[in-house]
Amino acid sequence: MPAAPRRHCFELVxxxxxxxxxxxxxxxxxxxxxxxxxxxxxxxxxPARPGEPVDEEAALLRxxxxxxPRYPGMRFGLPAGRRLMARWQRRRPDAIYxxxxxxxxxxxxxxxxxxxxxxxxxxxTRFDDYVGRYGAxxxxxxxxxxxxxxxxxxxxxxxxxRQLAEELAQAGFGKVQRLGRAVDTRRxxxxxxxxxxxxxxxxxGDGLAIIHVGRLAPEKNLPLLLxxxxxxxxxxxxxxxxxxxxxxxxxxxxxxxxxxxxTGTLRGEALATHFASAxxxxxxxxxxxxxxVTLEAMASAVCTVAFDYxxxxxxxxxxxxxxxxxxxxxxxxxxxxxxxxxxxxxxAMGQAARTAVERLSPExxxxxxxxxxxxxxxxxxxxx
Numbered sequence: 001m002p003a004a005p006r007r008h009c010f011e012l013v014x015x016x017x018x019x020x021x022x023x024x025x026x027x028x029x030x031x032x033x034x035x036x037x038x039x040x041x042x043x044x045x046x047p048a049r050p051g052e053p054v055d056e057e058a059a060l061l062r063x064x065x066x067x068x069p070r071y072p073g074m075r076f077g078l079p080a081g082r083r084l085m086a087r088w089q090r091r092r093p094d095a096i097y098x099x100x101x102x103x104x105x106x107x108x109x110x111x112x113x114x115x116x117x118x119x120x121x122x123x124x125t126r127f128d129d130y131v132g133r134y135g136a137x138x139x140x141x142x143x144x145x146x147x148x149x150x151x152x153x154x155x156x157x158x159x160x161x162r163q164l165a166e167e168l169a170q171a172g173f174g175k176v177q178r179l180g181r182a183v184d185t186r187r188x189x190x191x192x193x194x195x196x197x198x199x200x201x202x203x204x205g206d207g208l209a210i211i212h213v214g215r216l217a218p219e220k221n222l223p224l225l226l227x228x229x230x231x232x233x234x235x236x237x238x239x240x241x242x243x244x245x246x247x248x249x250x251x252x253x254x255x256x257x258x259x260x261x262x263t264g265t266l267r268g269e270a271l272a273t274h275f276a277s278a279x280x281x282x283x284x285x286x287x288x289x290x291x292x293v294t295l296e297a298m299a300s301a302v303c304t305v306a307f308d309y310x311x312x313x314x315x316x317x318x319x320x321x322x323x324x325x326x327x328x329x330x331x332x333x334x335x336x337x338x339x340x341x342x343x344x345x346x347x348a349m350g351q352a353a354r355t356a357v358e359r360l361s362p363e364x365x366x367x368x369x370x371x372x373x374x375x376x377x378x379x380x381x382x383x384x
Contacts, residue, residue: 010035010373011043011088013108014099015065015077021245021265022215023292024124027181028099034366043093045084047077047104061087063104077104084111093117095373097158099124101150109153118376121154123147123168123176124289148173155376158369160290161314179369181311182362183295190301190354192269192276201261201277207238208341211278211302213271213293214285216247224284224330226257228305228337235342244274275300279346280322283312284333295360298353303346305337315360321353322346 012032016025035042047065048054054064063083065075077100084107088096095118098105105121112119151157151173158179159165165176201209210229214220229241242261243253254262266274275281281297283306294311297304304322306312318324323336340346 006374007039007041008094008370008374008377009041009043009091010370011045011093011096012099013045013084013096013105015047015075015102015104016100017044017046021267023288023290024099024122026292027124028122030182030362031097031366031369034362035370037363038366038370040370043091045077045080045087045104045108047075049075056083056087058091065104076100076102079103079107081107081111084108085115088112088115088117094377095120097122097369097373098154101125101147106150109150113153118373118378119154120156120158120373120376121151123151123157123159123164123173144171156372158372161310163309163313164289177372179372180314180360180365181290181292181295182360182365183292183299183357184362185299185354185358185360187268188272188275188296188299190276190350192273192300194273194277197273197277201240201242203240204238205236207236207240208232208279208346209240209242209277210280210282210341211242211244211274211297212282213244213275213296214283215245216243216249216253218249219285219287220247221284221286222249222253224333225282228282228284228334229260231334231338232341235338242274242278244271272300275302278302279350280305280337280341282337283307284330286328295357298350298357301350301354303340303349304353305333305340307333315357316353317356320349321356322349 012028014028016022018025018029032042032044043059045061048062052062055062063080064078066078068076096112097120098108099122109119155175157173157176159176160181162178165178168176198209203209212225232239240261244263244266246265250262275297281302281304283294286307288310291311294304294306298321304316306316306324307327308324309327312324316322316324323340325333325336
């Protein structure tokens with residue numbers, strides 16, 4: 001009989017976690033829950049939410065945090081090196097995963113290295129790109145060097161795509177490893193399509209429902225999204241644009257574009273229903289490390305138009321599941337979006353997209369994640 005899988009003690013450190021809604025938070029939650037489902041002992045370190053005590057439980061340590069400017073509802077963790085040292089001396093993890101590069105992440109990295117505990121870090125966010133989109137492009141090289149310094153102190157840096165792994169390796173990041181992403185095809189499913197919701201959107205004639213899911217902020221390249229919608233409305237006046245999410249750009253957008261439908265942040269079945277009820281997912285962002293929403297749209301059988309990088313590079317076949325446009329070519333994006341929308345093939349492309357992602361199993365990603373963390377444990381400790 002094959003030997004039973006070895007169970008380990010892992011600790012995850014993150015400065016964002018549900019109920020916060022963003023790609024990092026949801027990815028870390030999926031990894032956390034997946035490790036537990038595999039039978040591992042899993043601890044979590046995160047900032048305390050407003051009204052929560054800064055406290056420690058066996059599996060959870062809540063540390064001090066502070067609000068992130070221009071990101072309502074989100075916080076970063078303050079340094080907690082002493083508390084982490086004490087916690088990990090009492091209950092030593094076999095390996096630690098640090099998902100974020102903020103003050104909490106840096107203090108966790110230093111504590112783990114001081115104690116000799118293996119560490120993997122996650123490269124989730126292109127902060128070097130973000131600073132340029134918020135008017136501080138001169139800081140981008142410094143931010144990139146800061147990210148490289150952080151991740152190169154770890155025993156492994158996990159990235160979601162082959163393209164990003166190659167890019168970081170060429171830029172001086174060491175020990176980069178790919179950990180693929182998955183999508184819950186039971187949660188995101190075309191069966192949630194709702195004609196009643198489409199009627200609420202006010203679709204008329206041969207109008208199409210265009211959806212965008214994500215933060216309403218400069219890094220999402222929303223002006224290109226608006227240009228795509230305006231071109232489509234010139235051809236199909238009954239079309240509607242549905243923006244799911246919130247952010248600093250919402251107020252100005254709502255004032256300037258009363259024709260747009262704003263839903264705010266959605267979760268669970270409400271989000272799945274909005275995805276499945278759309279005809280096309282338009283995602284012009286140029287700042288993603290992956291873009292989980294691309295897989296969620298594809299799982300919902302929604303034809304997808306995105307730039308050819310991140311999740312689209314890994315999983316979206318141009319002309320089969322929608323359109324995958326050369327990175328940064330905005331005129332081409334606009335033309336390909338319009339051609340795809342007017343082709344009459346968007347429904348068939350959406351079904352093909354659904355078929356393509358049905359094999360992406362969250363359980364497989366969890367096993368790969370556990371194996372990767374276990375591979376960092378010294379052989380002598382694994383034997384013990």
